[in-house]
Amino acid sequence: MSKKGIRWLYGELPDLVSRGLLTEDAAQRLRDHYGNPEEERRLPIALIVCSVLGATLVALGIILMLAHNWEFMSRGVRTFVAFAPLLTGQALAAYAIARKSCSPVWAESTGAFLALSIGACIALIGQTYQIPGDLGAFLLTWALLGLPLVYLLNASVPAVLYMAGMTGWAIYRESTNDPSEWYWLLLLLVVPHITIAYREDRFGLRSTWLTWAFCATLCVATGFVLERSLPGLWIVVYSSLFTSIYLGGVVWAGPAKAFWRRPLRTIGGVGICVMALLLSFEWPWHEVGWYHYHSGIESETLGLVHDLAVLALYTVVAVVLLVKVLGSANRLPAVLGVTPIVATLGYVMASAYELETPPMLLYNGYLLALGVGVTALGLQLGRLGTLNAGLAIMAAWITARFFDSDMDFVTRGIVFILLGAGFLGANLAMLRRRRTA
Amino acid sequence: MKASARLGLLAAVALAQIAVPANMILSLERTLSEGTLCRFRTAPVDPYDAFRGRYVRLAIEESSGPLPEGPIPEPGQTVYARIETDAEGISKIAEVLLDPPDQGVYIRATAGWADTGQRILHVNLPIDRYYMNEWKAPAAEQAYWDQSRMAQRNAFVHVRVRNGEAAVEGLYIGAVPIEEYVAQQSEPSGGNEP
Structure with a gap:
């Protein structure tokens, strides 16, 4: 039974005993049989981390040793050396599967070692036979040959390595001006594993790390996979992506308080704030939209269709989640959730009317609202981290505007004085309200 | 399961x-x-690959040929470079074809940019790197440039070609394998000229 199931069973036992469905003795025997899931949990985590780190470092060390290029080795010896770690990894994986209870420690460490050994083998063969250096083909072959390990061993480290490989592949393809739309299909291949991990324990360590990796690859690769035939569309695409991630974290919030155990809210929240800060400058709004569309080339038209499909997917997810948040008791996270609407408004202004200052001003207002909203959220939830994040947003906005050379000194001075007076006035009003209450 | x-x-x-x-x-x-031995004139440059180690990048000097008849190949499109060897024993691209020829030595490559004015197509031959020991690759590049200042540029890559596939056999400075040349240069008494 999964640890989640054991915890649920232990929660039910007192009720079952009180109703007379189970005797106290039988309940105790069940507890003895399944053991303490919390205690059991701590030891494997330390073991998994140590074994995975060990296996990864050994495999990376082998890659580095082979990369040295030992001249005295003949082609035959090099071929043997190339296959030795691969065959060892395969034997270890077979042993891990053959054991009746394939522990996560074995699965993760052999999975990591074997996945890296595949890369070492292909790399050494490439080195020995002077194979042309197509990094994209190398990464794709490596990742696809390692992917089955994810499912055969039920191991998440090869899944994280696969996602890293796919991200690298997308970046390389973009650098050589080759299309990289296949990234989406290749990424889908790892989704069933993430789904299984979520079903087992949504807030467990495995799900947390997989979520970090999945969000990271989406955030990095989206920018490289976009064809960018319609200048500035990234503004709305990334706003929708970060909002989807953040609101996903709000809707499926776990009990964890540490930021690293809440990857969706952390990545989404940081992404939204960084985007807002970036768009509060004037330069991202230069030459965006339909007036600057790279038309006339068939590949650009196909690129636009792809980009719009990505935008539609992210936007639909963001809107569905926003509706859910607005329908819930706590609507404050919607302050961050309205980012795609603000981005679309700004994009329409800059795109249709070639305006640069209004979208910039819109984002300045939004960034300030974000700062106030996140601070309020921190106060409401009693979370010092969130409170500090709100204050950090305001500090970032103040710093950015103080040194912003696009605005003249007088305008900046007036805005700062007015805002300062506003905050002081709000403070005074709160104090008066407290005295009268 | x-x-x-x-x-x-x-x-x-x-x-x-x-x-x-x-x-x-x-x-x-x-x-x-x-495979048939082909000898291309090249200029080695020393870069780095995190997975496969140090290598000297091979810039093949004769890497363009007459533009084939018909539509101009798109960059990245597969083309076939028919190779001929001149009287000095240097291999060159004689013609670029869209389909593999029935006979003769040819290498499967990809199209680069086309110079429609001069009717020339640049070809990306699959001969772009020669892996070397991490300590010797920078020395190989240095040795090549030191040598090229004194004499003609005479670095050659020997390639075996069979059914369109090219396999790099060795990199030479003159007639001396680059590994030997680097070893000679690093000897205290100084090396021999190739």
């Missing part, structure tokens, strides 16, 4: 993991033993 079924699947996956590099080896071994 039962352990026996998973073991069976692992065996299939393991075979694929072995087959991909093994196939690369078998094909290239055959080309190296049976």
